[in-house]
Amino acid sequence: MIASSNPQKVLPxxxxxxxxxxxxxxxxxxxxPLYRRGYRDVLAKTKTVEDIMGxxxxxFFIIDYILGILYPSINRQKYIIATNEAGLHLDKRNNLSGDIMIFDKDVLTIDKIDTHYSKVHPKISIEIDLDVELETFTENGYITIKTQKLLGFGADKVIWFLTKPKSVMIAAKDAEWQxxxxxxxxxxxxGISCNVGKYLKDKGSEFA
Structure with a gap:
């Protein structure tokens, strides 16, 4: 497992x-509140909000690859693919965002689509790295608690692709995290699969 079951906190x-x-x-x-990575630079006026938003x-190369596999292969009559920091409102104390989320249309029905964060769970949540400043939690602690929140909210599977260790973590309901x-x-x-490392290698990326 990449993360323990007891998220560690750090003192900011x-x-x-x-x-x-x-x-x-x-x-x-x-x-x-968990702040965007680089927010201190914005407060110090050495960067703008726009500088740290993307x-x-x-x-985005990895996200493009995964979406390029999903869109032509997934059953679009059954699923909705959400991107662009799709937001989830779990309850009044928890708002999460995700890089790629796949919703079942039987769960995210048209009457539940509005101008606010989704109040229903995704079937699959895919994360590429961490987008928060690690002040309240350690990296493993943040990954653990966010994954637990998503699974507890109803997600079937949470997948993390981490670029520095070149690893992938998969957490599913009632199964050991791998x-x-x-x-x-x-x-x-x-049955829709991806292989990020192979894709980067085939493209000649130094990060493969």
Whole structure:
């Protein structure tokens, strides 16, 4: 397992929350705001909000690869694919976002689609790296608690692709969490698989 079942917390350097604009909040877990990576640079006026909003080129390259597999293969009559930091409202103390989420249309019905975060669970959640400043949790602690929240909310599977260790972690309901090198074939759902490491290698990326 990549993460323990007991998320560890770290002590952040204190900045008054009242001085941090809401746009810098990426997620809220158990009532604790988790700020976007680089938010301190924005507060110090060395970067703008726009500078820290996007993902790296490696991250969007991987996202593009996974979406390129999903869109032509998935049953579009049955599933909706959400991207662009899709938001989830679990309850009044928990708002999460995701890089790629797959919703079952029988769960995310048309009457539940509005201008707010989704209040129903995705079937599959896919994350590429961490987009938060690690102040409240360690990296493993954050991955663990976010994964637990998603599974507890109703997701069948949570998949993390981590670029620095070149690994993939898969957590599913009622199953042991597993971690592999990312050059393994990983089933997303319904027999649809991806292999990030092989794809990067085939494309000649130095990050393969």
């Amino acid at each position: 350097r204190k900045i008054s929350a009242k001085n941090i604009p809401d746009v810098l909040i990426h997620e809220i877990i158990d009532g604790i 993902c790296s080129s490696l991250q 971690t592999f090198s990312w050059d393994h074939d990983i089933e997303v759902l319904d």
